[in-house]
Amino acid sequence: MQRIENLMKAKAIELLENGTVNRVLGWTAGDFYYDNTPAIFNSKEEIEKSFVYNSFCGANLSKYLVKERKNEGKILVFLKPCDTYSFNQLVKEHRVNKDNIYIVGIECQGHLSIEAIKAKGIDGVVGLEENGEEVTVKSIYGDKTVVRGEVMLEKCLSCKSKKHVAYDELIIVNEMPEADSMKRFSKVAELEAMTADERFAFWKSELSKCIRCNACRNVCPACTCTKCVFDNPESGVDAKANADKFEEKLFHIIRSFHVTGRCTDCGECSRVCPQNIPLHLINRKYIKDINEFYGEYQAGADTESKAPLTAFTTSDIEPGSNLKEGK
């Protein structure tokens, strides 16, 4: 990890100094090792002071490029494999200006989740040390060692691809583990196997936790509307809170439908949810359905292809025919 970080820093400084870019989008170190924050660096000094790349850089930087579009000059951005899918999708939707972006694709061995570490009963975490497959958690209540694979972010445990689908150059030192994109759908299949009542009960108990903080929406690279319907008093569905016990389902159904076919399954929505609602399962259900109804499709894999839901062909499945088959 340290080696990758050093290479990234050197690359950032090189590109700043030779004038290829005028700013760098990466992560800045926090106070506990696990609390890094996305940040823009403008100089060598800033990079040397606080640039960081460790196993807590799960945040997808692609969406910040939408805001950066308004600024002058070229920006360097470090993207993990999954982040490049979001990038491509943003290019496809004309939300970012590709010509003003320099992408360095970076090695990713999977990122870790502090929530998963805490769920193991480890609290008072004030630092971590990474040692290959082992992570030593420094805690005010005594240090503990855990296996990386057990405390990874959900999105990394079910990584769809270790291939960068957009980049100007790559920084990869160690081999990255193979990804199995089908593994993502096992929990969806479990939900499909439930009865409608069981499934309703599952979603009711999960979604009822929602506090409508909008973190899922605001982090989502597919949610780039200037004014979301839920913020627009003219829309008739604007709301800041759930008026009754299960009104939040409306928000989630509308939002997930709106990103269907555009959601790359980047997993950010689930990562940021303060109530740990498994939002990825909603999106993955739609992805699985699209795959089954229209043939395999991965949003963000490229910048040109037509998406199944926005391109009509005569061989398209008849609406409702799946219901007749009782699926």
Add this chain to the structure above:
Amino acid sequence: MLKIELNKLNDLFAKISSSTDLILPVTVAGETNFAKYEDGAEVNLSVQTVKSAKDSFFPQAEDLMKFKTEGKKIDIIDVREKVESFVLFGVRACDYRSFEILDRVFLVDPIDTYYKAKREKGVIVTLACSRPEESCFCSAFGIDATNPLGDVTTYIADGFLYWNANTDKGNALTDAVKDLFAQADSNDEAKIDEQKKNTKEILSKLPYANVDLSGFTPDKLNELFNDAKWEELSEACLGCGSCTFVCPTCQCYDIKDFKTNDGVKRFRCWDSCMYADFTKMAHGNSRNFQLQRFRQRFMHKLVYYPSNNEGIYSCVGCGRCVKKCPISMNIAKVIKTIGGKNND
């Protein structure tokens, strides 16, 4: 002081909830939040709740009134139901202090009668902390996590819950449940004192325990407002409402009208200064950039509120925003960056 074995707590909860609503930390689908006690509820007293305890007095959404229209006639209908007394159990010292902060907003002229009614009927049972998290920094605000106030104070030590009533309301509740308890003796008190001592030791060493707030004084308002550091601090902020909605002291709300079949329902719901439409008025918006919205949240807590309230900050250091911000930006980092000379 009274005591009850931890494995008999469900009897206590059942007894309290047989006559009044009992609100306490309950785990649903893996997350713990304050909720009504029901038979079989998974009560969890060992973790900090995701949302704070303020919902009991200031719920996330609340109906205010209804308007019924018939031709040109409008009837205003009071939708307030009589508030019954209830018990709020398991409140930590930080959340308890937050009620005092909210009181200074809702109970001053013009008094918020919706809030007041609930505040008067709530019996607060606090729980002392014995295992603070790294994100806690209540001590920076002079809060003693080992000795919370409230109508009743409880401590958990060595397989028992200890119970000490502090007020008339607390005594009345104690009378109703007394037969489940045994009398604690001086050995027990020694155990609690020992625990307090150990906890205080941990509290004083927490990473954010000694953040220096001395830079936040009302006379430096302009200087702080114009600090160049807000730009880098706010740069990555998503403008979500996570920090405001998990915060025990955030108090802003929106009032909205909802059209029903025969009229209009007026309700209020939590709002967030981090949201783009927060200060939207007829003429436009006075805060057009996330930097301005972000700055507002912290200036309010650390400068504006204290200047109207004898220097009391409206942050209690509960650390919820530290834990929940999707991009790991929070009030502790803000304080460290612009708060005072002694922050490294």
